[in-house]
Amino acid sequence: MSTTPLPAKASLSQLRARAKELRKAVAKGRPDAIERARAHHPAYDDATFTLRDAQLTIAREYGLASWPELMEKVATELVEGRELHRYFGVELNNETWDLLEEIDEMSPLEDQERLLYGAYAACLHWLEAGNEANHARGEHLIARVALRIGRIEVGLQHARRCLELIETHREQMSDWDEPFAREALARALAATGHTAAARAELEKARELTKLVANEGDRKVLEEEFAKEPWFGLTS
Structure with missing residues (x-):
């Protein structure tokens, strides 16, 4: 199995984009993409080739054993100290959101754990490098992940913590933070059977x-409202 040297000043965002492109190409049956995956993925199966499989393929193309190893190598070559925390906060946050729609409570346990621990790790790095807004957004991500994989009480705990941080530190928040927090809390309340309270939070x-000023931010919120799970609550 031949490998390729990692480019100088490699960008993890570009590598992540390449992994997404590879997954799509394999799904479309492109021979070149399938050949790459077969050459570098130790257990290639085109019927179940996920984003994580594409990430592993990319990492192994560069001679590394795993995507986390590739992430670490790129990061340590770019930044140090506090900036390293910021770097991992951003990258783990983005990767977890990328995987959120692929993994649910029916996925293998190790995939569920990886998703949840990725959200916790992102939040931990932001505690070191960010402010209370970053902390609140980390809590929101943990809540969404926990609800997605059926850890309902964990999701409720972190959704409440997210809203608490926003209400306590409004001066640090963006105008889209509170609607996101209440969206997560609405899901968690619906999952625990508190339908009336869930509807009230969703309406808020x-x-x-x-009231969100930026049209793009409003669109992102509306897209999230359209995504499951809502646990029987009409989104």
């Missing part, structure tokens, strides 16, 4: 979304 989230 929708009303606050109308």
Whole structure:
């Protein structure tokens, strides 16, 4: 199996984009993409080739054993100290959101754990390098992940913590933070059977979304509202 040297000043965001492109190409049956995956993935299966499989393929193309090893190598060549925490906060956050729609409570346990621990790790790095807004967004991500994989009480705990941080440190927040927090809390309340309270939080989230100044931010919120799971609550 031949490998390729990692480019100088490699960008993990570009590598992540390449992994997404590879996954799509394999799904479309492109021979060159399938050949790459077969050459570098130790257990290639085109019927179940996920983003994580594509990431592993990319890492092994560069002679590394895993995607986390590739992430670490790129990071340590770019930044040090506090900036390293910021770097990992960003990258782990982005990677976890990328994987969120692929993994659920029916996925293998190790995939669920990787998703949840990725969210916790992102939040931990932001505690070192960010402010209370970053902390709140980390709590929101943990809540969404926990709910996605069926850890309902964990999701409720972190959704409440997210909203608490926002209400306590409003001066550090963006106008889209609170609607996101209430969206997560609405999901968690619905999952625990508190339907009336969940509907109230969802309505607050929708009303606050109308007040978000940036059209792109409003669109992101509306797209999230359209995603499951809502646990029987009409989004």
